[in-house]
Amino acid sequence: MLQDLSVWAGLPPTQLIICAVMVFIAGLVRGFAGFGLSAVLMASIVVFIPPIELIPVCFLLEAAASLAMFRGGLRDADVGTAVTLAICSAVGVPLGLALTTSIDVDLSKLIALLIVLSLTVLQLMKINLLPASQKVALPVTGFAAGIVSGLAAVGGMVIALYVLASPKKAREMRGSLVLYLFFGMLTSSVTLYLYGVLQGEALVRGAILSPLVLAGVFAGSKLFSRSLDQTYRRVCLYLLVVFASAGLVRLVAF
Numbered sequence: 001m002l003q004d005l006s007v008w009a010g011l012p013p014t015q016l017i018i019c020a021v022m023v024f025i026a027g028l029v030r031g032f033a034g035f036g037l038s039a040v041l042m043a044s045i046v047v048f049i050p051p052i053e054l055i056p057v058c059f060l061l062e063a064a065a066s067l068a069m070f071r072g073g074l075r076d077a078d079v080g081t082a083v084t085l086a087i088c089s090a091v092g093v094p095l096g097l098a099l100t101t102s103i104d105v106d107l108s109k110l111i112a113l114l115i116v117l118s119l120t121v122l123q124l125m126k127i128n129l130l131p132a133s134q135k136v137a138l139p140v141t142g143f144a145a146g147i148v149s150g151l152a153a154v155g156g157m158v159i160a161l162y163v164l165a166s167p168k169k170a171r172e173m174r175g176s177l178v179l180y181l182f183f184g185m186l187t188s189s190v191t192l193y194l195y196g197v198l199q200g201e202a203l204v205r206g207a208i209l210s211p212l213v214l215a216g217v218f219a220g221s222k223l224f225s226r227s228l229d230q231t232y233r234r235v236c237l238y239l240l241v242v243f244a245s246a247g248l249v250r251l252v253a254f
Helices: 002-009 013-033 037-044 051-076 079-100 105-124 134-152 155-164 170-194 201-223 232-253
Strands: none
Touching (some): 037 051, 037 105, 037 155, 037 232, 051 105, 079 134, 079 155, 079 170, 105 134, 105 155, 134 155
């Protein structure tokens, strides 16, 4: 059966197994923190799957996770903020995709990993680079997230920077991220289809890996509780640092 799945996914058995493990871990992080699924995958398996092929797979897995987490996100989120961020992000996605499809594959991998690592370090250092005015910060953040989503599928990290700079509680932050990613799924699907990357092999890979990401999301959601409000973000950010650093080392070494 593994051999059949390997043929359908267009990946050697060993790489498919690595993908399966990392997808479950990514789902665990997503279910726990509300974001980070695509960032974990971009940091770990981008070394053997180019970003232009991995982005639509990330989208499909994010879609599965978003549908599973929608109810809880709607209950806890700041709906107006999430909708505004999603709309502005949709404007930036085409620019990010244009960059991804026009540069060298290895350079695209390097950019994707550096984006993940840089955004994670900024969050750990609690550095706020956003304008003081929410009227300016909100659309700017959404647009920047769209560009990063098209380039490296980690727009949720940019949104997390914005949310972490606010006095919101962890549960509201998590809910807003979940809702943003749900709305972003709806808007990004059109752009990805028009660029011709949301089809064929990506759909097969997404179908094969979706059960694993849902299992991870379910397990991660069970781990989240009010008692972890002060620690859960740092745990997930440290995980991203590890994955991004490992990906960079492997890319440079091999």
